[in-house]
Amino acid sequence: MYETIEIEMSGPVATVWMNRPDVHNAFNETLIDELTKACKALDQDPAVRVVVLAGRGKSFSAGADLHWMRRAAAYTVDENMKDAQALAGMLRTLAEMKRPTVARVHGAALGGGMGLAAACDIAVASTQAVFATSEVKFGIIPATIGPYVLRAIGARQAYRYFQTAERIGAERAREIGLVHETVAPEELDAKVEEIVAALLQGGPGAQTAAKELIRAVDRQQVNQNLVDDTAHRIAHLRATAEAKEGIAAFLEKRQPNWVGEE
Numbered sequence: 001m002y003e004t005i006e007i008e009m010s011g012p013v014a015t016v017w018m019n020r021p022d023v024h025n026a027f028n029e030t031l032i033d034e035l036t037k038a039c040k041a042l043d044q045d046p047a048v049r050v051v052v053l054a055g056r057g058k059s060f061s062a063g064a065d066l067h068w069m070r071r072a073a074a075y076t077v078d079e080n081m082k083d084a085q086a087l088a089g090m091l092r093t094l095a096e097m098k099r100p101t102v103a104r105v106h107g108a109a110l111g112g113g114m115g116l117a118a119a120c121d122i123a124v125a126s127t128q129a130v131f132a133t134s135e136v137k138f139g140i141i142p143a144t145i146g147p148y149v150l151r152a153i154g155a156r157q158a159y160r161y162f163q164t165a166e167r168i169g170a171e172r173a174r175e176i177g178l179v180h181e182t183v184a185p186e187e188l189d190a191k192v193e194e195i196v197a198a199l200l201q202g203g204p205g206a207q208t209a210a211k212e213l214i215r216a217v218d219r220q221q222v223n224q225n226l227v228d229d230t231a232h233r234i235a236h237l238r239a240t241a242e243a244k245e246g247i248a249a250f251l252e253k254r255q256p257n258w259v260g261e262e
Helices: 029-043 066-073 077-095 112-119 146-164 170-175 185-199 204-217 224-238 241-251
Strands: 005-010 013-018 050-055 101-105 108-110 122-126 130-132 181-183
Touching (some): 005 029, 013 029, 029 050, 029 077, 066 077, 077 146, 101 112, 101 185, 108 112, 112 122, 112 130, 112 146, 122 170, 122 185, 170 181, 181 185, 204 224, 204 241, 224 241
Parallel strands (some): 013 050, 050 101, 101 122, 108 130, 122 181
Antiparallel strands (some): 005 013
16 A cells, blocks of 8 residues: 555554665655555554554664755745645644554654654654754754654753754653653564553543643643633543443453453
8 A cells, every 4th residue: 555654453553664774764755645644544443542653674764865855955935835744744643643652763763753753652762773853954944843852852952952963862862851761672672562552551532632631731821721621621531431431440350341352
């Protein structure tokens, strides 16, 4: 179905492999389009509980394909706008998936590759991973990835790395909040599997609602409107079949049905 990605299913877990290893999984128009379509399709599939994003070959993703960038340099402003909107739309589609998303990062995650890692809910990196917002070296800025990288590392760190384009090692990435875990390369898959197993214990509807909650309350002033909104959210969820099953399973000391079905 796809030219630049592969999708592997293991029960309720979908792993989306970027599959352009010869160019370190760099972005071009096709990869952007196919990632967008894959995220939308997986998010609509009720059998999918968790989505893992990974890269074939030596790198997670080295950012923009140089041939694509060369073509873009010759575009008109309108053509560049359409091109940029496609990339921005792909990142937003990934970031706003209803399903939990996990980035499995090894090797280079540069520019847009760093943006992909930041757009996922959870990021796990090999100790050999390296990150950078390298755009200023090309006379451009990390615009489309900016909202997701800022969300991960905060404005203070972004002021440094957006301007210096310094390489960020895996441990430094964990220190500044870009990734949640760093492990030895041979332990990367086991750590991803451990996190996926934890995700599969949660109610799928509750996880979607949890993501929506974070987006709604992050950096908001605590006022009566916000308090009322949070109360409404929990009141609504308590009345769902999923919540009733989860509470009943806890009281009856058994697994809820969303775990048992797997």
